[in-house]
Amino acid sequence: MQQDSRGPRTDRRDPFAPLLENPLAAMLRDPEGPGHAALAVPTSSAPLPVTRYADGRERINLGTGNYLGLAGDPRVVEAAAAALAQYGTSTAGSRVLNGTTALHLALEEELADHYGTEAAVLTSSGVNANVALLSTICGPDDVLLVDGHVHASLHAAAAASRGTALRWRHNDLGSLVQRLDALDPRAGAVVVVDGVYSMTGEVAPLAEIADLCARYGTRLVVDEAHGLGVLGKTGRGAAEQLGVLSRVDAVTVALSKALASIGGAIMTSRAAAEGIRASAMPYVFSAGNDPASVAAALAALRILRSEPERVVRLQDNCELLRQVLADHGAAPVSGEGAVIAVPTGRDEVTGLAWRLAFDAGVYTNAVTYPAVPRGRGVLRLTLMATHTEEQLVRAGELIAEAVAAARIAAGAPV
Numbered sequence: 001m002q003q004d005s006r007g008p009r010t011d012r013r014d015p016f017a018p019l020l021e022n023p024l025a026a027m028l029r030d031p032e033g034p035g036h037a038a039l040a041v042p043t044s045s046a047p048l049p050v051t052r053y054a055d056g057r058e059r060i061n062l063g064t065g066n067y068l069g070l071a072g073d074p075r076v077v078e079a080a081a082a083a084l085a086q087y088g089t090s091t092a093g094s095r096v097l098n099g100t101t102a103l104h105l106a107l108e109e110e111l112a113d114h115y116g117t118e119a120a121v122l123t124s125s126g127v128n129a130n131v132a133l134l135s136t137i138c139g140p141d142d143v144l145l146v147d148g149h150v151h152a153s154l155h156a157a158a159a160a161s162r163g164t165a166l167r168w169r170h171n172d173l174g175s176l177v178q179r180l181d182a183l184d185p186r187a188g189a190v191v192v193v194d195g196v197y198s199m200t201g202e203v204a205p206l207a208e209i210a211d212l213c214a215r216y217g218t219r220l221v222v223d224e225a226h227g228l229g230v231l232g233k234t235g236r237g238a239a240e241q242l243g244v245l246s247r248v249d250a251v252t253v254a255l256s257k258a259l260a261s262i263g264g265a266i267m268t269s270r271a272a273a274e275g276i277r278a279s280a281m282p283y284v285f286s287a288g289n290d291p292a293s294v295a296a297a298l299a300a301l302r303i304l305r306s307e308p309e310r311v312v313r314l315q316d317n318c319e320l321l322r323q324v325l326a327d328h329g330a331a332p333v334s335g336e337g338a339v340i341a342v343p344t345g346r347d348e349v350t351g352l353a354w355r356l357a358f359d360a361g362v363y364t365n366a367v368t369y370p371a372v373p374r375g376r377g378v379l380r381l382t383l384m385a386t387h388t389e390e391q392l393v394r395a396g397e398l399i400a401e402a403v404a405a406a407r408i409a410a411g412a413p414v
Contacts, residue, residue, distance in 0.1 A: 229258025
């Protein structure tokens with residue numbers, strides 16, 4: 001048998017190149033580069049208003065989604081521990097097999113009741129809630145009209161649908177109308193938005209969007225990951241606050257924010273929920289949420305419903321910090337949620353401002369491209385109902401000082 005004398009091929013493109021040549025990864029590999037230390041900062045305590053970090057220092061924590069301060073609440077911890085003792089560490093199976101417990105059913109029932117929908121479907125993450133919903137709606141001739149600034153999981157989920165995903169300019173009703181006018185009148189269509197936008201805290205103009213959906217005969221999906229526990233009289237999010245919750249066809253949430261756990265959920269009609277359970281990959285082919293996290297979310301939801309004053313305290317805290325920042329020359333992007341974005345601009349300013357604030361005793365999130373457009377970086381602050389006025393005033397002063405000092409050091413306008 002004649003052997004092939006040719007050597008190994010060297011002209012084939014490397015399919016791993018998008019990973020190996022990723023500019024963000026390159027930045028993180030540079031120990032002197034802006035923002036190198038700003039990601040994956042390890043902690044050694046629960047994400048409370050004052051959190052202990054791996055370097056042993058305690059800092060005011062303005063970088064967690066623990067909006068209601070329940071991640072360390074003894075009632076939530078006790079519920080998780082009791083579920084761990086009763087059910088073990090894992091469901092060890094998909095929800096359609098052996099992965100359902102009484103806790104899963106109780107949480108779905110109470111989430112549906114909280115949102116006033118016929119049903120709720122739990123998923124293993126907020127990302128998977130969006131994928132489970134959007135990947136199972138629309139046929140090949142249908143369209144998903146997606147706000148350009150929605151969470152990355154919604155863009156990915158829309159791309160996984162059999163329908164065509166089209167973007168419209170962020171919070172621009174004229175852009176949405178242009179898209180709607182251009183639709184084939186026979187095409188099914190769904191408008192997809194965040195209730196609260198995760199990088200800036202901006203709120204979608206949901207009343208006007210709901211009116212457009214009614215006029216054009218389209219469905220409306222709202223991701224309330226950053227609205228649950230934050231906005232509305234009972235903490236159901238932007239759709240409740242703006243009076244359109246009953247006009248939304250499906251609401252998705254992440255349990256990792258206000259509900260102090262991990263996982264996601266879709267609140268919708270019973271028929272739509274049954275369709276998700278029958279066909280959504282994140283539900284059918286993924287192990288059910290571990291019982292301890294389900295119990296934690298259930299306990300947190302019950303606290304939210306019985307203590308609505310937590311939502312009021314959180315909203316008051318947000319107003320206070322926005323005012324402190326503005327008074328000290330670091331006015332944030334206009335918004336209403338518990339996400340507050342302080343503009344920093346260029347990456348080198350953002351990275352240095354993060355480091356200066358961190359060293360001064362405040363943890364924030366440094367956000368640069370591609371999470372935001374180039375040159376429009378921010379320090380992203382997230383608040384808790386359990387922050388004190390003293391903590392927020394001090395943190396606001398330190399952040400404003402850090403941003404000003406970073407701009408001076410980088411030669412940027414102050």
